[in-house]
Amino acid sequence: MDGAPLARRDVMRIGVGMGLVVGLGGCQLPGSGPAPREFRLTPKTTFGDLPKVVWSLAVARPTAGPALDSTRIAVKRTGVEDEYFADARWVDRPAAMLQPLLIQSFRGSGAIAVVGDDRAAFRPNFVLSTDISGFQAIEGEDQLAARVVIASSLLQMPRREVVGATEIGRTVEATAGDLNAVTQAFDDALGKVMKRIVEWTLITGQEATA
Numbered sequence: 001m002d003g004a005p006l007a008r009r010d011v012m013r014i015g016v017g018m019g020l021v022v023g024l025g026g027c028q029l030p031g032s033g034p035a036p037r038e039f040r041l042t043p044k045t046t047f048g049d050l051p052k053v054v055w056s057l058a059v060a061r062p063t064a065g066p067a068l069d070s071t072r073i074a075v076k077r078t079g080v081e082d083e084y085f086a087d088a089r090w091v092d093r094p095a096a097m098l099q100p101l102l103i104q105s106f107r108g109s110g111a112i113a114v115v116g117d118d119r120a121a122f123r124p125n126f127v128l129s130t131d132i133s134g135f136q137a138i139e140g141e142d143q144l145a146a147r148v149v150i151a152s153s154l155l156q157m158p159r160r161e162v163v164g165a166t167e168i169g170r171t172v173e174a175t176a177g178d179l180n181a182v183t184q185a186f187d188d189a190l191g192k193v194m195k196r197i198v199e200w201t202l203i204t205g206q207e208a209t210a
Helices: 096-110 179-209
Strands: 011-015 020-021 038-041 057-059 072-076 081-090 113-119 126-139 144-156 163-172
Touching: 038 179, 057 096, 057 179, 072 179, 081 179, 096 113, 096 126, 096 179, 126 163, 126 179, 163 179
Parallel strands: 038 081, 057 113, 057 126, 072 126
Antiparallel strands: 011 020, 011 081, 072 081, 126 144, 144 163
């Protein structure tokens, strides 16, 4: 129920090495319950002063481990098991969601004219390669918090020479104990990470072409 605190029964638990998912809210036949609630994330739209660049950028699809690259919303409570929110999911896997969000964020910065995915019909000057190493809810001081960590590498084309690499992470605590607040914390954390990735990419690429 919207606004209600999340209880242990509101998550799904999967034991490490077991491959068995157990719904803590009780058993029911597939398709007999309500459809899972779907949540989406948004691109970053606000930036400070950024260098205007004339080179082009392709954003490769991010990579992620199987525990994170799932439509299920992950919760990390202990070091020995992964848990997921019951009856809730992302609209797509994080790697598939993040690629267009990053592209939209670059376009929203107003600092680069030509940016697209790595299958677009242009020859980019740079390719941004990313890996999602953190994308789960964690225990915060008072509520659950969202933790997003993305490692980035910028490759100069056509030789694919790495001109810079960084890892950026942000943690945002939810303002309440309900699922809406947790997913909003995810959106805030991801927005902060994407803003820094955009800034870092533009500055690093500009330095490489100087």
